[in-house]
Amino acid sequence: MINFGYARANDVTDAVRQITADPTAKFIAGGTNLIDLMKEDVERPTRLIDISRLPLKAVEETADGGLRIGALMPNSDLAYHPLIERRYPVLASAILAGASQQLRNMASTGGNLLQRTRCYYFYDTATPCNKRAPGSGCSAIKGLNRMHAILGASEACIATHPSDMCVALAVLEAKVHVTGPSGERVIALADFHRLPGNTPQVDTNLHPDEIVTAVELPAQGFAANYTYLKIRDRLSYAFALVSVAVGLEIEGEIIKEARFALGGVAHKPWRDQAAEAVLCGQAASADNFNRAADLLLRDAKGFAHNAFKIELARRAIVRALTQAARGTPQSQSNKKVR
Ligand SMILES: Cc1cc2nc3c(=O)[nH]c(=O)nc-3n(C[C@H](O)[C@H](O)[C@H](O)COP(=O)(O)OP(=O)(O)OC[C@H]3O[C@@H](n4cnc5c(N)ncnc54)[C@H](O)[C@@H]3O)c2cc1C
Numbered sequence: 582m583i584n585f586g587y588a589r590a591n592d593v594t595d596a597v598r599q600i601t602a603d604p605t606a607k608f609i610a611g612g613t614n615l616i617d618l619m620k621e622d623v624e625r626p627t628r629l630i631d632i633s634r635l636p637l638k639a640v641e642e643t644a645d646g647g648l649r650i651g652a653l654m655p656n657s658d659l660a661y662h663p664l665i666e667r668r669y670p671v672l673a674s675a676i677l678a679g680a681s682q683q684l685r686n687m688a689s690t691g692g693n694l695l696q697r698t699r700c701y702y703f704y705d706t707a708t709p710c711n712k713r714a715p716g717s718g719c720s721a722i723k724g725l726n727r728m729h730a731i732l733g734a735s736e737a738c739i740a741t742h743p744s745d746m747c748v749a750l751a752v753l754e755a756k757v758h759v760t761g762p763s764g765e766r767v768i769a770l771a772d773f774h775r776l777p778g779n780t781p782q783v784d785t786n787l788h789p790d791e792i793v794t795a796v797e798l799p800a801q802g803f804a805a806n807y808t809y810l811k812i813r814d815r816l817s818y819a820f821a822l823v824s825v826a827v828g829l830e831i832e833g834e835i836i837k838e839a840r841f842a843l844g845g846v847a848h849k850p851w852r853d854q855a856a857e858a859v860l861c862g863q864a865a866s867a868d869n870f871n872r873a874a875d876l877l878l879r880d881a882k883g884f885a886h887n888a889f890k891i892e893l894a895r896r897a898i899v900r901a902l903t904q905a906a907r908g909t910p911q912s913q914s915n916k917k918v919r
Pocket residue numbers: 607608609610611612613614615616617632652653678679680681684687688689690691692693694695696743744745746791792793794818819820821
């Protein structure tokens with residue numbers, strides 16, 4: 582038994598004060614990832630600062646036509662929120678493709694951003710892992726790497742970020758609001774998660790003494806032409822081998838704006854603006870979708886067990902873009918299942 586302290590935060594200022602005073606403490610929100618990591622002895626916080634009762638559970642309209650989502654908004658409530666269902670269905674679909682209903686009821690928006698990789702070796706403290714124990718080595722590079730990265734990996738770590746929600750947030754160009762000892766700042770979702778480089782133990786650009794308070798969505802929601810396609814080993818309750826979030830603006834037969842991001846393939850949601858630019862001003866055709874997919878995957882590199890993901894990702898991108906262009910999004914089957 583590893584002892585740890587527990588305290589509730591009264592408000593955001595108190596949460597920041599408590600974490601600043603004790604750098605070995607951790608915030609706990611829904612606890613669906615952190616408690617598992619503590620049980621596996623991967624995380625050993627000396628103290629849990631419970632932020633789950635802070636008043637950060639609202640979805641509010643912003644002055645520029647977007648939405649501000651409180652960091653403690655549960656994943657289920659967010660996916661079924663009428664404004665999200667109507668204006669940002671790609672986000673609702675992505676959230677509903679993740680975990681199980683019970684987990685989504687507990688999981689928070691901020692916790693989903695900060696969930697850690699599902700690399701088997703990260704959870705197995707008997708094996709070397711640079712993310713868990715910096716400098717110890719990476720067991721996955723020559724080990725079992727079916728779930729691992731094909732883009733943006735390093736010699737130190739080939740883990741992927743497991744979130745579905747974040748892939749949709751990448752397409753929506755969300756912003757993450759955070760508060761720390763020196764005040765508030767805003768981090769673009771694209772800059773929130775890091776590539777592993779030489780420091781895979783650092784997942785994000787959030788400072789250890791900062792709290793996520795909200796996620797902001799710009800006005801553009803791609804409600805007419807979107808999809809979230811998740812390919813996994815089981816139909817539900819499994820992490821993505823490859824996922825694709827798409828948002829298109831189409832006028833007549835021509836694509837005016839294209840955004841697409843991949844999940845399950847890198848240390849962060851993977852977007853490539855050069856690949857998106859290929860589609861702008863072009864027809865929504867299979868040829869153009871294949872060209873965009875090839876461009877995005879030009880530097881993809883597979884390992885012993887995951888090289889199949891490169892072709893899988895190419896096909897998934899083409900299928901997701903086709904579905905979005907036709908206005909026939911997949912991943913609707915979870916809708917209204919409460
Ligand atoms: C069996 C299982 C299957 C799953 N399947 C999927 C899946 O298919 N797709 C998917 O996307 N996810 C999946 N998940 C992950 C799940 O979505 C995350 O565990 C959940 O989103 C984490 O949210 P939480 O509030 O429980 O975070 P916690 O466990 O409470 O916290 C996670 C981390 O975030 C930090 N934190 C939390 N909130 C804040 C904040 N506001 N500011 C700063 N730090 C904060 C904590 O300190 C901790 O380090 C699965 C989880 C399980 C257990």
